[in-house]
Amino acid sequence: MSPRNAAISDKIQPLHRDRQAIVYVRQSTPHQIERHQESTRLQYALVDHALALGWARERVVVIDEDQGRSGASTQGRLGFQRLFAEVGLGHVGLVLGVEMSRLARSCCDWHQLIEICALRGTLLGDSQGIYDPNCLNDRLLLGLKATISEAELHLLKARMDEGRRAKAQRGELAVTLPRGYLRRPDGSVGLDPDEQVQTTIRLVFSLFERYGTISAVLRHLVTHDIHLPDRVRVGLAKGELAWRRPNRPTLVDLLHNPCYAGVYVYGRRQVQPARQQPGQPNTGRRRGHDLENGVIVLRDRLPAYISWERYMANLEQMAANRSDHRGIPRHGPGLLSGLLACGRCGHRMFTHHNHNGRGLRYVCGAESACYGVPICQALAGDALDAHVTELVLRALTPAALDTSLQLAEDLELERADQHRQWRLRLERAHYEADRASRMYAAVEPENRLVARTLERQWEEALATEQRLTADYESFQRRAPRRLTAAEQDAIRRLAADIPALWRAPTTTVVERQELVRLVLERIVVTVAGTTEVVV
DSSP: OOHHHHHHHHHOOHHHHTSEEEEEOOOSSHHHHHHOHHHHHHHHTHHHHHHHTTOOGGGEEEEOTTTTOOTTOSTTOHHHHHHHHHHHTTOEEEEEOSSGGGTOSOHHHHHHHHHHHHHHTOEEEETTEEEOTTSHHHHHHHHHHHHHHHHHHHHHHHHHHHHHHHHHHTTOSOOOOOTTEEEOTTSOEEEOSOHHHHHHHHHHHHHHHHHOSHHHHHHHHHHTTOOEEEEOOSSTTTTOEEEEOOOHHHHHHHHHOGGGGTOEEESOSEEOGGGOOTTOTTOSOEEOSOOOTTOEEETTOSOOSSOHHHHHHHHHHHHHTSTTSOOSOOSSSOTTTTTEEETTTOOBOEEEEETTTTEEEEEEOHHHHHHOOOOSEEEEHHHHHHHHHHHHHHHHGGGHHHHHHHHHHHHHHHHHHHHHHHHHHHHHHHHHHHHHHHHHHHSOTTOHHHHHHHHHHHHHHHHHHHHHHHHHHHHHHHSOOOOOHHHHHHHHHHHHOHHHHHHOTTSOHHHHHHHHHHHOSOEEEOBOTTSSOBO
16 A cells, blocks of 8 residues: 555544545536536546545535536535535535635635534545645645635736736727617727617717706606617627616716717726625626726727717716705705805805795804804805896896807707607607518418517507607697797897896796806805904
């Protein structure tokens, strides 16, 4: 008997052979199961090795439930959990794996298995030998194998990440494209060839430029029953065009995505390990909109829907819309809400209403709310609003005529965009109805099973076309008509008298706030002591 076989015989005792010998079989991915079948055969061949070591055939158990599972964690590995339970119950005398990395690639999981094996007197074995966890030398060797196995996993991952980043730095790594883009057969990226898709995407950016808030864009899309395009990414219908209801998360992602500015970007959404769930590499809170911190940004690599300057302006507007910024006009009588900054502490001042909403005051209470100190300063709002109104009207008067002409032009452009959307929707509905008609006409009359289904689809397409036609006619009746010459003259006269237009009963507080924001960026106010003197 060789020294190695003698050592193995000394470790294996009759009490071990009285218990089970478990052969643990695992491949990390379905691809490995399909392509690396020799490794699978080697692992199943360990059954013969267990028989050669003296175990009876009925006491050899194969656990292969974890095929296609990574060994980086025990999450989702039912076979490893079953193995751990059997060892803990004292049912196992020997655990065999073709190599130790098959059992676990995490030192935490591996050392827990060693501890429970040592406690229950269970041996561990691979193609190179048998190890007793209660023996110091074997325990050191098992720990070293676990460290090498875990390090190997990290090295492989780092090598693949470096390869991906190197390819991404050349702009050649294929990434998931947002709606409105398609990848051609040669690998290049182009705009979606569907005209309605392109028009709808451009409409979203145009609406945000006009309204300045995602909520206003969403309301416009819902009011006019405009759905957002998307290509099906998985399943039998992969690649087909689908129209989905507009929603806020989709609009947020669309407006933040730099691809629409012609930018190739990689690494923008990085997983935070602290939020990542074990065994689920695609989960965890993501930093989705940051273009810093190692993100690869290559400009002018994709066809663009908007310019880079417009994209950056959109980001600034969305940042300003948050509660701690100037933002857009808010509801309420305060003309300068969001624009005032305290000259003493620099915090933004808030509006405060008293006397059942009839009294307006601007208050700096940030320090008071956070630290319980007295209010920094406060002042009456009506006098300040009147003073700023006078300055704003004085600044707006020279541009009155240009403003009136631009207003008429904007109204015509908005009306043209709405009619174009309707025409594209009607064209698509007519195509779907015509296509359903051709499919129904092509089916054999005797094949009633198929003919009934195609007939029902044709009827549904015709009903959709008729409904859209009726909706478009209703929209045309509700849409404002083209401005007459008399109405255009009236606009010019009103523009020449900005103060009258400002004080008109039809001018809302929000409209006045919008006008103020066209002229003013920030107002710093300092109250002199406890007086009403304001600088």
